[in-house]
Amino acid sequence: MATSAITHPLPAATGFAHTLSIFRKETKYEFLKLMRTKSFSLSTIGFPVMFYVLFGIANRNAFAGNVHLAKYMLGGYACFGLIGATLFGIGVGLAGELAAGWLELKRASPMPAPAYLFAKCASAVAFGLIIVSILTAIAVSFGGVSLTSTELIKMLGMTIVGSISFAGMGLLLALLVPANAAPAIVNLIYLPMSFLSGLWVPLRFMPHWLQGIAPALPTYHLSQLMLSIFGYQDSMSLITHWNALIGFTLLMLGLSWFVFHRKEQNA
Amino acid sequence: MPLSAIAYETEQIAAKAPASAPHQPIATLTNITKRYGTTVALDGLDLSLHPGEVVALLGPNGAGKSTAVKLLLGLIAPTSGTTRVFGSDPREATTRTRVGAMLQVARITETLRVREHLDLFRSYYPHPLPMAEILRIAQLQGIEDRFFGQLSGGQKQRALFALAICGNPDLIFLDEPTVGMDIEARRALWQQIRSLSAQGKTVLLTTHYLEEADALAHRIIVINKGRVISAGTPAEIKRSSGGRTIRCQTRLSREFLLTLPSVSNVTFNEGAVIVTTSEAETVIREMLLRDETLSDLEIASPALEDAFLALTRNQ
Numbered sequence: 001m002a003t004s005a006i007t008h009p010l011p012a013a014t015g016f017a018h019t020l021s022i023f024r025k026e027t028k029y030e031f032l033k034l035m036r037t038k039s040f041s042l043s044t045i046g047f048p049v050m051f052y053v054l055f056g057i058a059n060r061n062a063f064a065g066n067v068h069l070a071k072y073m074l075g076g077y078a079c080f081g082l083i084g085a086t087l088f089g090i091g092v093g094l095a096g097e098l099a100a101g102w103l104e105l106k107r108a109s110p111m112p113a114p115a116y117l118f119a120k121c122a123s124a125v126a127f128g129l130i131i132v133s134i135l136t137a138i139a140v141s142f143g144g145v146s147l148t149s150t151e152l153i154k155m156l157g158m159t160i161v162g163s164i165s166f167a168g169m170g171l172l173l174a175l176l177v178p179a180n181a182a183p184a185i186v187n188l189i190y191l192p193m194s195f196l197s198g199l200w201v202p203l204r205f206m207p208h209w210l211q212g213i214a215p216a217l218p219t220y221h222l223s224q225l226m227l228s229i230f231g232y233q234d235s236m237s238l239i240t241h242w243n244a245l246i247g248f249t250l251l252m253l254g255l256s257w258f259v260f261h262r263k264e265q266n267a
Numbered sequence: 268m269p270l271s272a273i274a275y276e277t278e279q280i281a282a283k284a285p286a287s288a289p290h291q292p293i294a295t296l297t298n299i300t301k302r303y304g305t306t307v308a309l310d311g312l313d314l315s316l317h318p319g320e321v322v323a324l325l326g327p328n329g330a331g332k333s334t335a336v337k338l339l340l341g342l343i344a345p346t347s348g349t350t351r352v353f354g355s356d357p358r359e360a361t362t363r364t365r366v367g368a369m370l371q372v373a374r375i376t377e378t379l380r381v382r383e384h385l386d387l388f389r390s391y392y393p394h395p396l397p398m399a400e401i402l403r404i405a406q407l408q409g410i411e412d413r414f415f416g417q418l419s420g421g422q423k424q425r426a427l428f429a430l431a432i433c434g435n436p437d438l439i440f441l442d443e444p445t446v447g448m449d450i451e452a453r454r455a456l457w458q459q460i461r462s463l464s465a466q467g468k469t470v471l472l473t474t475h476y477l478e479e480a481d482a483l484a485h486r487i488i489v490i491n492k493g494r495v496i497s498a499g500t501p502a503e504i505k506r507s508s509g510g511r512t513i514r515c516q517t518r519l520s521r522e523f524l525l526t527l528p529s530v531s532n533v534t535f536n537e538g539a540v541i542v543t544t545s546e547a548e549t550v551i552r553e554m555l556l557r558d559e560t561l562s563d564l565e566i567a568s569p570a571l572e573d574a575f576l577a578l579t580r581n582q
Contacts, residue, residue: 026387029379110391
């Protein structure tokens with residue numbers, strides 16, 4: 001190599017430990033950033049909690065057959081909360097950093113791109129877990145909901161699954177939507193989708209024709225998987241729900257990859 | 268043509284320029300063409316950077332300055348031509364550990380402290396500078412625990428500069444580094460850029476402040492419409508647009524002065540004669556020999572701004 005005279009010896013710290021430390025710091029600061037951004041942390045935690053307090057606790061003594069409505073709605077609002085944290089944290093956050101040129105500066109640095117995506121995803125998972133934990137604490141303390149520890153662990157596990165599967169949708173929205181319109185567009189997609197999948201009001205209380213739309217929505221399949229932990233799912237098989245959720249995740253990631261590469265070529 | 272007092276200062280700096288000839292370039296753009304759809308951003312551009320150099324990339328808006336920087340950073344790929352940084356593709360991770368960049372960023376994560384931003388960026392590099400050193404160089408002492416959103420425009424620029432140098436890179440790109448800074452902060456940053464160059468680091472600077480290019484750069488590359496239209500030391504660039512001017516009181520006639528070698532123009536202004544020439548020393552020697560009464564002598568280089576305007580207007 002012609003430039004050998006000024007080439008450093010290969011850095012000693014490029015090993016696994018160094019990479020791990022980048023992932024750790026990237027994640028720590030992404031989480032801190034979201035926590036300190038009040039418009040994000042207050043609304044993503046506050047809305048599901050407020051809705052659950054208003055509608056869930058009001059149904060503390062309501063039963064429909066074997067179904068305890070306050071417990072049923074815990075499953076719904078858990079999904080509502082974790083999806084919100086993921087779409088706003090990744091979708092709106094990434095769109096903003098793209099538009100401001102901040103991501104470009106990071107890409108010019110030696111930051112490994114997977115560390116950036118991992119940090120966004122891990123922070124969305126962390127917020128999802130916080131939201132679901134708060135909702136569960138409220139449900140158990142004030143909603144008369146009884147939950148076995150197995151059910152709690154499964155709920156938290158399903159929260160991680162849900163956050164990861166909606167991360168792809170967040171990514172796609174960030175790539176497609178202009179930053180200043182991102183919060184509004186995310187709301188326009190996320191709120192109707194949540195309502196139509198029965199995350200706010202159990203589907204069985206909705207008009208029949210509305211119930212027919214739900215199986216076309218990823219939010220419905222996630223919520224059915226969440227409710228299946230309590231044995232509250234609809235008649236559709238769990239395999240179908242898993243397939244739908246995995247298919248949705250792969251579709252979103254595939255489309256993101258496609259859009260990203262088309263943008264790269266045009267850049 | 269306005270006479271410029273800064274000119275002499277500049278020539279001294281240029282004289283201290285590192286002898287770039289014996290070194291291999293550490294970064295090159297070779298015959299680069301970059302098209303966006305039907306728009307040609309760069310059109311057969313060649314550019315090379317040598318160790319220890321401060322190079323200023325000048326050009327009007329849309330000339331292709333940012334495109335050139337993005338190519339060297341590996342953020343975009345050329346339509347044709349080759350980009351080499353430290354002998355390899357700028358997109359390789361190992362190349363990036365030796366490069367630092369200060370880009371124009373509209374908005375930065377405002378809810379992180381200066382120290383936290385630096386802690387994160389330092390972690391990307393295998394051999395970062397110590398935190399205290401970075402804070403000293405970028406003059407961030409005392410504000411390192413503030414949130415980014417609380418900083419003034421000039422402080423934000425200094426924090427971005429700190430991000431560019433925190434990994435102790437050998438090649439540093441500074442895109443409009445002193446925008447929004449007051450004069451004192453700007454001069455302090457210039458001093459830091461000179462000291463980076465003294466340590467053997469290479470700096471590529473784009474700027475709208477011609478004074479900045481004049482004060483800092485060993486070499487200026489003027490580009491317009493994606494092509495290099497002129498390159499050289501600040502003094503050479505200024506000279507290329509018509510040479511230096513001699514102003515004095517003399518009895519010599521206009522007709523005689525015009526017969527001297529390399530004199531391109533002679534005008535009178537408030538009783539003084541102004542001679543434009545590319546070989547000022549020869550012309551003055553001749554004038555002093557012919558006119559013992561010659562007085563009030565001043566020699567000046569044209570301001571870089573005039574040279575720049577002349578160069579880009581001709582396009």
